Amino acid sequence: MVNNIKARLVRDVFFKSAICLFAFISLLPLFLILYYITKNGIAVINWDFLTSLPRPIGETGGGVFNAIVGTLILIVLSSVLSIPCGIAAGIYLAENKTGRLSNSIRLSVIVLQGTPSIVIGIIAYLWIVGPLKSFSALSGGIALAIMMLPVIVKTTEETLKLVPYHLKEASLALGVPYYRTLLKVVLPSGMSGILTGILLSVARITGETAPLLFTAFGNQFMNINIFKPIDSLPYRIFYYAMSPYPEWHSFAWGASFVLVVLTLSLNLIARGISAKWKIQF
Amino acid sequence: MIRQSKKLTRHIDRSERAFTFILTLSGGFIVLLLLGVLGTLFINAIPAIREFGVFFFIARTWNAASETFGALPFLVGTLATSFLALLISIPFSIAISLLLGEYYKNGVVSGFLRSAVEVLAGIPSVIYGLWGLFLLMPGVRFIEMQIGVAPQGVGILTSSLILAIMIIPFSASIGREVITLVPGDLKEAAYSLGATRFEVIRNIVIPYARSGIIAGILLALGRAIGETMAVTMLIGNSNFLPTSIFSPANTMASVIANEFAEATGVTSASLIYVALVLFFVTIIVNIAGAYVIQKLSIESSREVT
Numbered sequence: 172m173v174n175n176i177k178a179r180l181v182r183d184v185f186f187k188s189a190i191c192l193f194a195f196i197s198l199l200p201l202f203l204i205l206y207y208i209t210k211n212g213i214a215v216i217n218w219d220f221l222t223s224l225p226r227p228i229g230e231t232g233g234g235v236f237n238a239i240v241g242t243l244i245l246i247v248l249s250s251v252l253s254i255p256c257g258i259a260a261g262i263y264l265a266e267n268k269t270g271r272l273s274n275s276i277r278l279s280v281i282v283l284q285g286t287p288s289i290v291i292g293i294i295a296y297l298w299i300v301g302p303l304k305s306f307s308a309l310s311g312g313i314a315l316a317i318m319m320l321p322v323i324v325k326t327t328e329e330t331l332k333l334v335p336y337h338l339k340e341a342s343l344a345l346g347v348p349y350y351r352t353l354l355k356v357v358l359p360s361g362m363s364g365i366l367t368g369i370l371l372s373v374a375r376i377t378g379e380t381a382p383l384l385f386t387a388f389g390n391q392f393m394n395i396n397i398f399k400p401i402d403s404l405p406y407r408i409f410y411y412a413m414s415p416y417p418e419w420h421s422f423a424w425g426a427s428f429v430l431v432v433l434t435l436s437l438n439l440i441a442r443g444i445s446a447k448w449k450i451q452f
Numbered sequence: 453m454i455r456q457s458k459k460l461t462r463h464i465d466r467s468e469r470a471f472t473f474i475l476t477l478s479g480g481f482i483v484l485l486l487l488g489v490l491g492t493l494f495i496n497a498i499p500a501i502r503e504f505g506v507f508f509f510i511a512r513t514w515n516a517a518s519e520t521f522g523a524l525p526f527l528v529g530t531l532a533t534s535f536l537a538l539l540i541s542i543p544f545s546i547a548i549s550l551l552l553g554e555y556y557k558n559g560v561v562s563g564f565l566r567s568a569v570e571v572l573a574g575i576p577s578v579i580y581g582l583w584g585l586f587l588l589m590p591g592v593r594f595i596e597m598q599i600g601v602a603p604q605g606v607g608i609l610t611s612s613l614i615l616a617i618m619i620i621p622f623s624a625s626i627g628r629e630v631i632t633l634v635p636g637d638l639k640e641a642a643y644s645l646g647a648t649r650f651e652v653i654r655n656i657v658i659p660y661a662r663s664g665i666i667a668g669i670l671l672a673l674g675r676a677i678g679e680t681m682a683v684t685m686l687i688g689n690s691n692f693l694p695t696s697i698f699s700p701a702n703t704m705a706s707v708i709a710n711e712f713a714e715a716t717g718v719t720s721a722s723l724i725y726v727a728l729v730l731f732f733v734t735i736i737v738n739i740a741g742a743y744v745i746q747k748l749s750i751e752s753s754r755e756v757t
Contacts, residue, residue, distance in 0.1 A: 288678070
């Protein structure tokens with residue numbers, strides 16, 4: 172009997188240590204990735220790397236300025252395209268909890284969220300690049316906007332559902348029209364959640380490469396015309412990583428460092444917002 | 453006075469209607485967007501569907517020069533990489549979700565582990581690919597040399613390893629959520645009977661949370677199937693049927709990424725056909741996962757009330 176209990180306790184301890192071991196092992200890649208990015212990234216990053224254009228192989232120096240600008244342009248483009256529609260659809264879902272249209276929208280959001288990014292790239296190619304007969308920043312922005320849309324709709328809906336009903340009732344009781352109640356009472360009290368959702372979706376698309384492969388395409392020159400191909404950090408990393416030149420490989424690490432800092436800080440800010448202005452009633 | 457207020461009411465009415473109209477329009481737009489995506493893929497794939505039909509999935513040659521296309525190598529590549537990745541990741545993701553949902557619900561350990569998992573989920577896939585190219589690939593090549601296979605370094609095993617790392621955060625976070633949902637009184641009842649923690653986990657927590665854990669695994673599978681960049685960089689891009697887990701291959705997503713930009717005519721239509729299939733597979737997997745999660749949350753809310 173005593174032996175039996177001892178065996179059970181031993182098994183308990185053994186199980187716990189196995190769990191801890193597995194969890195620890197799964198964190199190893201994370202540290203290795205961060206270590207490699209920092210070690211190889213810091214080595215190439217300097218002012219020149221951040222502010223000059225790529226140079227042809229053989230010339231020393233050069234940087235990723237056009238890729239940074241391109242990524243920012245793509246972010247602005249896709250945000251402008253997706254945020255208004257996403258928030259409006261989110262409000263619709265929060266206000267109409269049941270109904271045929273709401274259910275279809277919810278299903279569409281789930282499906283769009285799970286759609287592989289490469290498929291969205293093909294769609295943007297067929298819709299924009301084909302008719303315009305040129306790779307363009309616009310098509311890249313549209314592809315990324317399609318990826319942002321479901322995230323924004325979902326967070327808007329979830330946040331607005333948390334806004335207590337009595338706020339809305341109080342406003343309606345004062346004779347405020349329904350649409351003003353939504354715009355001036357419900358939406359502002361859910362703002363922090365919506366903002367978090369937007370930042371998270373921006374962080375998600377900042378690192379996306381697959382939808383840009385045949386839409387924004389990449390461009391080794393500076394470009395701010397949205398109807399021309401534009402460069403982006405993830406595309407530059409892919410291009411440099413697949414090249415046979417060691418110098419370009421080190422540039423890929425430098426660009427990765429910039430990209431990781433960008434996405435992680437977006438994530439951090441998003442988390443800060445949701446922690447600081449958590450809806451309190 | 454009365455006329456004025458009438459005017460005001462009419463004005464409000466009009467804005468009201470416009471507002472509801474905009475909301476409905478945006479909602480409807482999302483549904484239209486999805487239908488548009490489906491329709492576009494289907495229409496553009498028609499030449500390939502007409503040419504190859506269902507045999508597309510069992511033909512094993514993919515040759516742009518002779519315009520014969522069969523997607524079997526990519527189907528096999530996608531299935532092999534994602535299921536292998538799933539197999540590798542399951543013990544780790546379950547370990548993390550148990551640790552976060554059962555052993556250390558809050559405190560320093562859990563805070564640290566949770567933010568680490570979040571960071572892991574936030575790293576862009578192209579960076580996973582870059583890292584895999586310079587660290588994982590030499591490692592696999594070394595193993596291949598030891599056991600005497602052609603040391604290519606890239607291939608199904610390498611891609612599965614990187615995919616496994618990438619999907620751990622997804623199944624772990626969903627697993628954690630369902631494990632915290634396990635009712636405390638069930639666990640306490642088992643403890644009061646003298647069960648050890650391991651026995652509680654094995655006999656109470658895991659059976660109770662099983663469907664949620666499976667949903668998490670399904671969603672992770674959906675992500676693994678659609679993942680493009682890291683796999684494209686590590687799989688070796690060979691259009692032949694893979695023969696072992698070390699051989700280079702192509703997945704549905706990676707063949708599109710590699711060939712679509714230069715494709716024309718039937719080649720392009722065949723690639724869009726592949727995209728259509730990929731789209732349907734991920735839809736099915738994702739809807740199944742979402743359905744299980746929704747059912748679970750309804751059940752748990754019923755128990756509270």
